[in-house]
Amino acid sequence: MRWQVFGRRRVYGSEWVELWLDDVEIPGVGRVEHHVLRMPRACATAVVTDERGRFLLLYRHRFITGRWGWELPAGWVEAGEEPAAAIAREVEEETGWRPGRVEPLTEYFALTGISDARFHAFHVTGCTYVGEPRDAAEATRVEWLPEAEVVELLTGGQVSDGATQAALSYYLGPHRLAGG
Amino acid sequence: MRWQVFGRRRVYGSEWVELWLDDVEIPGVGRVEHHVLRMPRACATAVVTDERGRFLLLYRHRFITGRWGWELPAGWVEAGEEPAAAIAREVEEETGWRPGRVEPLTEYFALTGISDARFHAFHVTGCTYVGEPRDAAEATRVEWLPEAEVVELLTGGQVSDGATQAALSYYLGPHRLAGG
Structure with a gap:
């Protein structure tokens, strides 16, 4: 209809x-x-994992919602930029870790009832440390967390950012159930 | 920071x-x-399952994104309304199935970088059929789908609605991993 x-x-x-x-x-x-x-620009996010299966997360404050919480690296895709290039840039700027491999994970429209706001989520692996985050305004802490702790954060109300919930949940749920 | x-x-x-x-x-x-x-009103969504573990989904078109796709029942929470009451109302209006049990699943802010738009996701069980959907503008098809098919839809690009991806992925991933 x-x-x-x-x-x-x-x-x-x-x-x-x-x-x-x-x-x-x-x-x-x-x-x-x-x-x-x-929204003229899309957003890109990344589930970043290491060879031990840990997840790279940022602890930060959001002034709009007034909440502290754990989030994935994320950012706007600039005009003329590929989403994969945008997230590689954002991961390095926000965390100080330079992505090795960047693979598409999922895509979605965040508010289909009222907006065309679009998200591209990636799975990033093989990172190498290149120094302190350049974009220091983003996070208070940047940490590699084991999966059990990530599940606890997700189910314990410590992740209020929708893009983070969506991509982490997709990675731990459908992606893995489909053999990814 | x-x-x-x-x-x-x-x-x-x-x-x-x-x-x-x-x-x-x-x-x-x-x-x-x-x-x-x-956004003065929050949104409510529901992962609706039956005793055979199937999922209740709607197939619909979104004029803003120009996409057809599978979605969960969802709707705005009206002023003064409890989110759980809102989703019980929406599930019945959009699908013709009246919820038995409505339990909180997760909550999140859909676009924390630019908006306070808030979602409340529920898990709904024990539905009884009460007749054709009253809200006929919402969906072309309403179907109970087995889990394997839902996973295929999610990983095959058939679910472009962010709220649907988020709640289904959360249910299949973190919620289940935490023993929910």
């Missing part, structure tokens, strides 16, 4: 986010003005 | 989404105007 779009108008524009009102006919509901948050 | 917020101003308001510009000092970066999408 497709919703029909008759037109759209932009009510706010910026390089980070645009707000549009789309003129939409929803079957059984009628014609409405529907908010759409268009 | 905390970012300091000096003030904020709203540039767009509605009952669905508000756009704010926050005046923020980012350590090592400086003082910037940071976009924040404030």
Whole structure:
């Protein structure tokens, strides 16, 4: 069942986010003005593991939600940049570890009901340490954690960042169940 | 490392989404105007399983992303409504199955870098069929699918909705690994 779009108008524009009102006919509901948050840049995240099966995580504060929590390295994909190149850059900037291998893990739209915000998640392995993180504003701590501890953090409410929950859960669940 | 917020101003308001510009000092970066999408309503989703371990999914089209895909039942939490009550209502409206038991599964912020958009995911069991979905605009098909097929859909790119990936992956990964 497709919703029909008759037109759209932009009510706010910026390089980070645009707000549009789309003129939409929803079957059984009628014609409405529907908010759409268009995000020109995608986001990239990475599940980073080492040869001992540990996970590289950052402990940080988010001013928007007021929460401290464990997160994956992540960042915006710049204009003209490949998502894989973006995440390799972000992992090194945020953690001081330079990725060896970068493989696609999964992709998704974070808020399909209201936005086209897109995430590319990768699995990164074979990292080498190149020094202190250059992007010091990101995290208070950068640590390699064993899987059992990561599962505890996830199920104990210590991971409030959706992108981190999504990629770690995908890696530990469907990816592994499918033999990945 | 905390970012300091000096003030904020709203540039767009509605009952669905508000756009704010926050005046923020980012350590090592400086003082910037940071976009924040404030969403007054949370979203609720549900992993719905039956006694045979099958999953209740909807096949639907999303006009914003232009994609067809499999999704969990989901919806906004109305003002004054408990998230558990919201998802019980949505599951019945969208699928025609009335929830028996509704248990919290996980919570997260979908876009912590730019928004306070919040999701509450539940595990719903013991459903009874009460008739055709009342909310016919939502889905083209409503089906109970076995776990192996759900894993195939997730790893085969048939689930582009982030909330669906997140909750199903969490259920199949960390939740199960923790003995849930």
